[in-house]
Amino acid sequence: MRWLHILGLAALAVLWIPDAAYAWGPGMHILVGTELLGALALLPAAVAEILRRYPLDFLYGSIAADITFAKKYAPVGRHSHHWHVGEELYDEADSDATRACALGYLCHLAGDTIAHNYFLPRRLLTSANTQAIGHSYWEHRMDIHLGQAYLRAAFHLITDFDHLHNDRLLDRVLDRTVFSFRTNRRIFRGMIRLADHDTWQAMFDRMLDYSRWDVDDDEVAKWVRYTFDFACDYLIDRKDSVPAELDPTGERALSKAKMLNREYGVRKTQRQEEFARLADEWFPLPAELPGWWEKRLAAEGMWVDLVHLKAHLIRPRERRLGRRSKGGAGQAEEEESGAEREG
Numbered sequence: 001m002r003w004l005h006i007l008g009l010a011a012l013a014v015l016w017i018p019d020a021a022y023a024w025g026p027g028m029h030i031l032v033g034t035e036l037l038g039a040l041a042l043l044p045a046a047v048a049e050i051l052r053r054y055p056l057d058f059l060y061g062s063i064a065a066d067i068t069f070a071k072k073y074a075p076v077g078r079h080s081h082h083w084h085v086g087e088e089l090y091d092e093a094d095s096d097a098t099r100a101c102a103l104g105y106l107c108h109l110a111g112d113t114i115a116h117n118y119f120l121p122r123r124l125l126t127s128a129n130t131q132a133i134g135h136s137y138w139e140h141r142m143d144i145h146l147g148q149a150y151l152r153a154a155f156h157l158i159t160d161f162d163h164l165h166n167d168r169l170l171d172r173v174l175d176r177t178v179f180s181f182r183t184n185r186r187i188f189r190g191m192i193r194l195a196d197h198d199t200w201q202a203m204f205d206r207m208l209d210y211s212r213w214d215v216d217d218d219e220v221a222k223w224v225r226y227t228f229d230f231a232c233d234y235l236i237d238r239k240d241s242v243p244a245e246l247d248p249t250g251e252r253a254l255s256k257a258k259m260l261n262r263e264y265g266v267r268k269t270q271r272q273e274e275f276a277r278l279a280d281e282w283f284p285l286p287a288e289l290p291g292w293w294e295k296r297l298a299a300e301g302m303w304v305d306l307v308h309l310k311a312h313l314i315r316p317r318e319r320r321l322g323r324r325s326k327g328g329a330g331q332a333e334e335e336e337s338g339a340e341r342e343g
Helices: 002-016 028-039 045-053 055-064 083-092 096-125 135-146 148-159 164-173 181-195 199-207 217-240 251-265 271-284 294-300
Strands: 303-305 315-318
Touching: 002 135, 028 045, 028 055, 028 096, 028 148, 028 164, 028 217, 045 055, 045 096, 045 164, 055 148, 055 164, 055 199, 083 096, 083 164, 096 164, 096 217, 096 251, 096 271, 135 217, 217 294, 251 271
Parallel strands: none
Antiparallel strands: 303 315
């Protein structure tokens, strides 16, 4: 019954901890991470080799960046989603496995610059007339649209593999908030389980049945493309990249969106077209990057098997054109040797 206790703690976190909601959910981060593993030729050789050898650690880092809750209670300048904290993780890593985790963490921050500075502010504003529509709704709405396979992959990634070496790095670098790292970790795992739990899915499906707010295929594809481009750009140019100029927390953008929401949301007769105009005015879409998303199909990499994650996470990648890649990365070396379970 211990896992039920953890799920309950996670549910309370969603309701009562102000920043418990993710920026992008674990599904989006797993999708972007697996696509990056499938396009290693786009990345600097040293980075690509680390990810080729330690793909599990990289994917774990890409979702474990949300392991800290009540982030605003961290000491000044030590918010877990600040760039210098992510770079400190990389500097403190003492093995290629933990460096892979840190690179995943940094990709997560790059992706969050899109979610927090563009997607969420625009959505919070365009749904201003609906008080109940907030962070958690839009983030989970995107994950559901991407498909259950990515949430299920996140679930198996954290429950069926040993990440103690990465957790030690995170514990060493990330500052305590109102919770210890151990408690944060339990809540985090519980929230991943909750997102993949049938009861939670049924509850959210009921909510969707009564909601007029949706995201269509074209919009989802747009945000996936932007997120991949920003994550790839950061791995290539790091501090000189486009996302490095943005705040992963999106504090100013989200505050502005909430202010506009309060100002215009009370006007029940406000037309939706006006909200869309304000979103374009205050939160214009980012300029396109050099087409990393389109270039990924021609890049050598690894094929990530989400369906059979527990048995074979990484296999030699097969090209989407139906032919096996030549000269691509071979079978990944997996250092994971045990399953660390908390339920």
